[in-house]
Amino acid sequence: MISDNLKSVTQRIVSSCEKIGRSEKDITLVCVTKEASIAEIEEVLRLGVTDIGENRTRDALLKYRAIGDRVKWHLVGHLQTNKAKDAVRIFSLIHSVDSERLVGQIDKESKKINKVQDVLIQVNISREESKFGTSPENVLEFLKAISLYPNIKIRGFMTIAPEAENPEIVRQCFRELRELKDELNSVLPGLPSTKAGAGKTQYSILSMGMTSDFEVAIEEGSNMVRIGRAIFSG
Ligand SMILES: *Cc1c(COP(=O)(O)O)cnc(C)c1O
Numbered sequence: 001m002i003s004d005n006l007k008s009v010t011q012r013i014v015s016s017c018e019k020i021g022r023s024e025k026d027i028t029l030v031c032v033t034k035e036a037s038i039a040e041i042e043e044v045l046r047l048g049v050t051d052i053g054e055n056r057t058r059d060a061l062l063k064y065r066a067i068g069d070r071v072k073w074h075l076v077g078h079l080q081t082n083k084a085k086d087a088v089r090i091f092s093l094i095h096s097v098d099s100e101r102l103v104g105q106i107d108k109e110s111k112k113i114n115k116v117q118d119v120l121i122q123v124n125i126s127r128e129e130s131k132f133g134t135s136p137e138n139v140l141e142f143l144k145a146i147s148l149y150p151n152i153k154i155r156g157f158m159t160i161a162p163e164a165e166n167p168e169i170v171r172q173c174f175r176e177l178r179e180l181k182d183e184l185n186s187v188l189p190g191l192p193s194t195k196a197g198a199g200k201t202q203y204s205i206l207s208m209g210m211t212s213d214f215e216v217a218i219e220e221g222s223n224m225v226r227i228g229r230a231i232f233s234g
Contacts, residue, residue: 002040002043002044002047002231002232003043003047005230005231005232005233006031006044006047006049006231008230009029009227009230009231010024010029012214012215013027013029013214013218013225015215016214016215016218016219017218019219020218020219022218026223027218027222027223027224027225028051028223028224028225029049029051029225029227030051030052030053030074030076030207030224030225030226030227031044031049031051031052031053031227031228031231032052032053032054032055032076032210032226032227032228032231033052033053033054033063033228033232034053034054034055034056034059034077034228035228035229035232035233036228036232038063038066038067040232041063041067042067044231045067045070045071049071050071050072051071051072051074052067052071052072052073052074053073053074053075053076053095053226053228054073054074054075054076054077055075055076055077055078056077057075057079057080057083057086057087057090058083058086060073060075060090060091061086061090064090072092072093073090073091073092074091074092074093074094074095074226075087075090075091075093075094075095075096076095076096076158076207076226077096078096078132079094079096079097079102079106081101081102081105084102084105084106084108084109085109087106087109088106088109088110088113088115088117089113091117092118093118093119093120093155093205094106094117094118094119094120095119095120095122095158095207095226096120096122096132096133096158097119097120097121097122097146097154098121098122098124098132098133098134099134100142100145100146103119103146103149103152104149106119106151106152107149107150107151107152108151110151110152111150111151115151116150116151116152116153117151117152117153118153118155119152119153119154119155120154120155120156120157120158120205120207121134121139121142121143121154121156121157121158122134122157122158122159122160123135123136123139123157123158123159123177123180124136124159125159125161125173125176125177125180126159126160126161126162126173128162131160133158133159133160136176136180139157139180139184140184140187143184154202154203155203155204155205156181156203156204156205156206156207157177157180157181157203157205157206157207158206158207158208158224159173159174159177159207159208160210161173161174161208161210161213161217163212167213167216170213170216171216171219171220174208174209174213174216174217174220174221174222175220175221177206177208178206178220178221178222181203181206184203185202185203188202188203204223205223205224206221206222206223206224207222207224207225207226208220208222208224208225209222209225209226209227210225210226210227210228211227211228211229211230214227214230
């Protein structure tokens with residue numbers, strides 16, 4: 001039952017927040033609908049979900065045509081440069097930016113529709129070859145390179161933890177991204193893109209945590225969890 005599942009996920013988010021003294025209001029639940037039908041998406045919307053995540057632009061486009069702008073659309077999966085044109089028309093937040101070529105394309109397509117596209121940098125904290133994302137060592141250089149594109153706004157960072165049996169490995173991965181975000185926020189005043197908001201924290205979003213690890217992610221500072229199976233399976 002989707003409604004029971006959603007209630008249970010929400011309760012687990014609340015408990016994780018209580019455990020570390022945070023407010024659940026700080027956490028955005030992105031309901032990942034890649035396995036869900038239009039009817040199931042309609043159901044979660046009725047239950048109060050405000051943010052929907054898809055991992056492919058082409059699938060999102062079909063669902064977007066049926067659902068429209070009643071929700072915020074998130075691209076959580078990899079984006080190919082040739083899909084940037086569709087992506088900027090649909091998504092409020094693109095979680096998976098990891099190359100300057102892609103940034104250039106998103107910037108160009110956003111400009112055409114007079115939009116400043118919010119994006120997250122995907123960081124491959126676990127350094128698994130199978131994963132997309134920029135390496136942690138390269139993030140600062142990457143940010144410097146892309147901070148001059150006017151139609152892109154970098155809001156924070158996203159990572160996917162390894163499927164490790166040892167939960168401490170997963171925890172370490174989330175902790176590293178949070179530390180990286182804090183570090184980058186402290187060195188940022190030197191970057192051109194922060195001139196407008198001098199002194200303010202620019203990178204605020206940490207998108208981390210899925211069905212198998214969202215509680216650990218919240219404990220380690222996540223403020224955006226991407227959850228599919230726990231809501232739509234079983
Ligand atoms: C599918 C997916 C999710 C959701 O995963 P679940 O295990 O179903 O909760 C989150 N993030 C990304 C990038 C995904 O592709």
